[in-house]
Amino acid sequence: MLCLTLTGKSEQECLQQIEKSRGSIDLVEIRLDLLGHVSADTVRNIVTGSRLPSILTYRRKRDGGAYDGGERQRLSSLCELVACGVTYIDIEEDVKRPELEQKARELGVKIIRSCHDLEKVPSDLYARIVKLKKRGDVAKIAVTVTCVEDLMKLFGARRELQSLKEKVIVGMGEFGIPSRILYKRTGSLFTFTSVDGKGASGHLSPRIMDGLYHARSVNEDTKIFGIIGNPVMHTSSPRIHNPGFHLVGLNAIYVPFLVDEVRSFFQLADLLSIKGFSVTVPHKQAVLPYLGKISREVKLIGSCNTVLRHAMMWKGVNTDFYGFLDPIRPLLDASRIRSAVVVGAGGAARSVVWALRNHYCRVTILNRTIERARDLAAQTGSSYGPLDDHAALESADLIVQTTSAGMPPLEEIDPLEGYSFSKEQIVYDLVYKPRYTRLLSRAAEAGCQIIFGSQMLIAQGVLQFESFTGFNYPEGLDAELL
Numbered sequence: 355m356l357c358l359t360l361t362g363k364s365e366q367e368c369l370q371q372i373e374k375s376r377g378s379i380d381l382v383e384i385r386l387d388l389l390g391h392v393s394a395d396t397v398r399n400i401v402t403g404s405r406l407p408s409i410l411t412y413r414r415k416r417d418g419g420a421y422d423g424g425e426r427q428r429l430s431s432l433c434e435l436v437a438c439g440v441t442y443i444d445i446e447e448d449v450k451r452p453e454l455e456q457k458a459r460e461l462g463v464k465i466i467r468s469c470h471d472l473e474k475v476p477s478d479l480y481a482r483i484v485k486l487k488k489r490g491d492v493a494k495i496a497v498t499v500t501c502v503e504d505l506m507k508l509f510g511a512r513r514e515l516q517s518l519k520e521k522v523i524v525g526m527g528e529f530g531i532p533s534r535i536l537y538k539r540t541g542s543l544f545t546f547t548s549v550d551g552k553g554a555s556g557h558l559s560p561r562i563m564d565g566l567y568h569a570r571s572v573n574e575d576t577k578i579f580g581i582i583g584n585p586v587m588h589t590s591s592p593r594i595h596n597p598g599f600h601l602v603g604l605n606a607i608y609v610p611f612l613v614d615e616v617r618s619f620f621q622l623a624d625l626l627s628i629k630g631f632s633v634t635v636p637h638k639q640a641v642l643p644y645l646g647k648i649s650r651e652v653k654l655i656g657s658c659n660t661v662l663r664h665a666m667m668w669k670g671v672n673t674d675f676y677g678f679l680d681p682i683r684p685l686l687d688a689s690r691i692r693s694a695v696v697v698g699a700g701g702a703a704r705s706v707v708w709a710l711r712n713h714y715c716r717v718t719i720l721n722r723t724i725e726r727a728r729d730l731a732a733q734t735g736s737s738y739g740p741l742d743d744h745a746a747l748e749s750a751d752l753i754v755q756t757t758s759a760g761m762p763p764l765e766e767i768d769p770l771e772g773y774s775f776s777k778e779q780i781v782y783d784l785v786y787k788p789r790y791t792r793l794l795s796r797a798a799e800a801g802c803q804i805i806f807g808s809q810m811l812i813a814q815g816v817l818q819f820e821s822f823t824g825f826n827y828p829e830g831l832d833a834e835l836l
C-alpha cells in the first residue's frame with residue numbers, strides 16, 4: 355500500500371492533495387502537526403472526503419514533525435480525535451497513556467507503535483521492531499540511512515523478521531530512497547509518500563511511486579535493475595527503463611541507488627538479486643575490480659557504465675561508446691566528420707575520444723586543466739590544448755562538449771565563450787538538462803547542425819535496456835519527459 359502523508363495546512367489543501375493522488379494511494383496520514391488549525395470537524399471531513407483508510411498522527415519536532423507544544427496537550431488532542439473515524443493511530447514508542455490505547459481499542463482503531471531515529475540506523479534495529487510490535491498492532495520504524503551498509507540492514511529485515519507480519523520500515527534521507535520504492539522487499543506493509551515531498555526526508559510523490567515505479571506491483575518475481583551514482587537522484591535513466599519494462603510487459607523495476615562504497619553495493623546487489631545496473635559518476639572506474647568479464651570498449655576506455663549478471667559473475671559493458679556514436683553515425687559514414695574537437699577530459703570525454711578515434715577521426719582535446727587533456731591525448735593518439743585554442747576549434751568538422759559546464763549548477767557557463775561557431779560545424783553537447791545549453795543555443799543561432807545530449811542519453815539507455823532484458827526497446831518513449 356502507498357500512504358499519502360497530508361502536508362496541507364488546511365482541510366481544503368489536504369483534500370486537494372488527496373484528489374490529485376487518487377488512484378495512486380491506498381491510505382492517507384493526517385498529520386495534525388502540519389495542520390494550521392486542529393479540530394474534530396477538520397479530521398472528520400478529511401476522513402470522509404478521502405474515502406480511504408486513514409492514520410492519525412501528531413508528530414513531535416524531536417521525531418521529525420512540527421509539533422513543539424506540551425505533551426499533555428498533544429495526547430489529549432489525540433484522545434479526542436481518535437474518535438473521528440480514523441483506521442489507525444500512530445503512538446510513539448515512549449508514550450505511556452493507557453487510556454489513549456484503551457479508547458483506540460474500544461473504537462476498533464489499530465495502533466501503530468512508531469520509533470524515529472533522525473541520525474542513524476540503530477544497531478539493534480530488528481530487536482526494536484520486535485519490541486514495537488509487542489505494544490501495537492503495527493510496528494513502524496523510521497531511521498536515517500547514511501550509507502549503503504545501512505540500507506542493507508533495512509532490506510535484511512525481510513528475512514530476519516519474516517514472521518512479523520504487520521510492520522513498516524522506512525529509510526529516511528536520499529540513501530534510504532530504495533527502501534521506499536522497494537518497500538515490499540523490506541517486508542513493509544506500506545510506505546509513505548507526499549505530494550510535495552515535504553512529509554519527510556526522502557519522500558517521493560505518489561505520481562512517481564505509482565506512475566513511474568509501479569511500486570505496489572513489486573512481487574517475488576520482480577526483477578530488480580538500477581543505477582548507482584553519487585549524486586544520483588537527478589538521473590533520467592529511470593524514465594527510460596521503467597516505461598520500457600511497462601511497455602514490453604516485463605515484471606521489472608529500475609531504481610536509483612545513492613552509493614558511497616561500490617564494495618557494499620555489490621553485497622546489496624546479491625541480497626536483492628539485482629540483475630543489472632547502470633553506473634554513473636563517480637563509480638565508472640571503481641566498479642572495474644568487481645567485474646569478472648569486460649567488453650572490448652570497457653578495456654579500451656577504462657570505464658564501465660553498465661553491469662550485468664552473467665552466469666556466476668558480473669560483466670561490464672560500455673554503452674556510452676555506442677550511444678555517443680548513434681546520432682552521428684550517418685555523418686561519420688558519409689565522411690562528413692573527419693576532424694573533431696572534444697571539449698573536456700573527464701570520464702565522458704574518454705568514451706567520446708575513443709569512439710571517434712575508432713572511426714579514424716583526428717581529435718584535439720581541449721580542457722580547463724591542460725594536464726588531463728595531455729594525458730588523454732597521449733593515451734588515444736590525439737592532440738590537445740586549452741579551451742581557447744581557436745585554431746583547433748576553427749578547423750574541426752565536429753565540436754563535442756563533454757564537460758559538466760552548462761548543467762546545473764553550472765548552467766550559466768559556456769566553456770567556449772569567446773569562440774564564434776561557423777555554420778558548417780556540427781556541435782554536439784553531452785549535457786541533456788537543460789536541452790539547450792548556452793553553448794548549444796549559440797551554435798544553433800550560428801546556423802550549425804546541433805545534436806542534443808538527450809539523443810545520446812536515449813541511445814545509450816536503449817542499448818542498456820537491450821542488454822538488461824534481451825528485448826528491443828519498444829516504441830512510445832516520450833523524450834520530452836526525460
Ligand code: NAP
Nearest residue numbers: 698699700701702703722723756757758759784807810811
Ligand atoms: P567528470 O569526469 O567529472 O569530468 C568533468 C569535466 O568537466 C572535466 O573535463 C572538467 O575539467 C570539466 N569542467 C568542470 N567544470 C568546468 C568548468 N566550470 N569549466 C570548464 N570545464 C569544466 O564528468 P563526466 O562523467 O565526464 O561528465 C561530464 C558531463 O557529461 C556531465 O554533464 C554528464 O551529465 C554528461 N554526460 C552525458 C551523457 C549522455 O548520455 N548525454 C553521458 C555521460 C555523461 P577539469 O579537468 O579542468 O576539472
